[in-house]
Amino acid sequence: MTKALVLYHSQEYGNTAAMAKAIADGLREAGCEVDSFNTNDGRFDVNQFPQYDCVAFGSPDYYSYIAGGLKTFMDDHYIADVRDGLDGLREKPYILFYSHGGGGRVKDAMERIFRRVGTLIGEPVGSRGKPDEQILQTCRALGEQLAKSIP
Ligand SMILES: Cc1cc2nc3c(=O)[nH]c(=O)nc-3n(C[C@H](O)[C@H](O)[C@H](O)COP(=O)(O)O)c2cc1C
Numbered sequence: 333m334t335k336a337l338v339l340y341h342s343q344e345y346g347n348t349a350a351m352a353k354a355i356a357d358g359l360r361e362a363g364c365e366v367d368s369f370n371t372n373d374g375r376f377d378v379n380q381f382p383q384y385d386c387v388a389f390g391s392p393d394y395y396s397y398i399a400g401g402l403k404t405f406m407d408d409h410y411i412a413d414v415r416d417g418l419d420g421l422r423e424k425p426y427i428l429f430y431s432h433g434g435g436g437r438v439k440d441a442m443e444r445i446f447r448r449v450g451t452l453i454g455e456p457v458g459s460r461g462k463p464d465e466q467i468l469q470t471c472r473a474l475g476e477q478l479a480k481s482i483p
Pocket residue numbers: 341342343344345346347348349392393394395396397431432433434435436437460461462
């Protein structure tokens with residue numbers, strides 16, 4: 333069974349968490365086994381990352397950049413990859429989602445930083461504030477698209 337990880341940060345209102353849940357629903361509907369992790373709850377162990385076939389990364393816009401918890405993951409990812417030579421950290425299909433308060437420039441930062449991980453699938457989905465039903469539907473569809481990108 334395809335294993336998917338939804339790795340996100342949500343802290344202020346739960347906006348990004350609501351999107352993460354919809355994406356996880358879409359992945360499950362398409363037959364994936366899904367683990368979800370909010371980096372506001374702790375540090376995700378990068379050694380667990382290689383077991384996943386695909387990933388969804390989500391962040392609120394914090395000062396036009398990704399939230400610190402998710403940045404810490406990417407710092408750990410770089411070190412595990414470049415210094416320690418851990419296998420299975422790269423060449424994964426992934427999707428991006430974000431929430432913001434009206435700026436939304438985090439999208440550009442996400443497109444840049446997560447490139448290390450593999451291949452971006454579909455278009456990043458964003459929400460200004462609380463995601464409405466249409467955005468949640470787009471999240472579910474993006475989750476399904478990610479699942480279907482696995483051969
Ligand atoms: C420390 C901090 C910095 C923020 N900086 C920005 C910003 O630069 N641009 C923006 O559009 N929203 C900004 N916001 C608003 C959040 O991105 C927005 O409220 C988001 O939906 C919160 O997601 P969450 O409820 O999942 O934590 C900021 C919020 C916080 C707490």
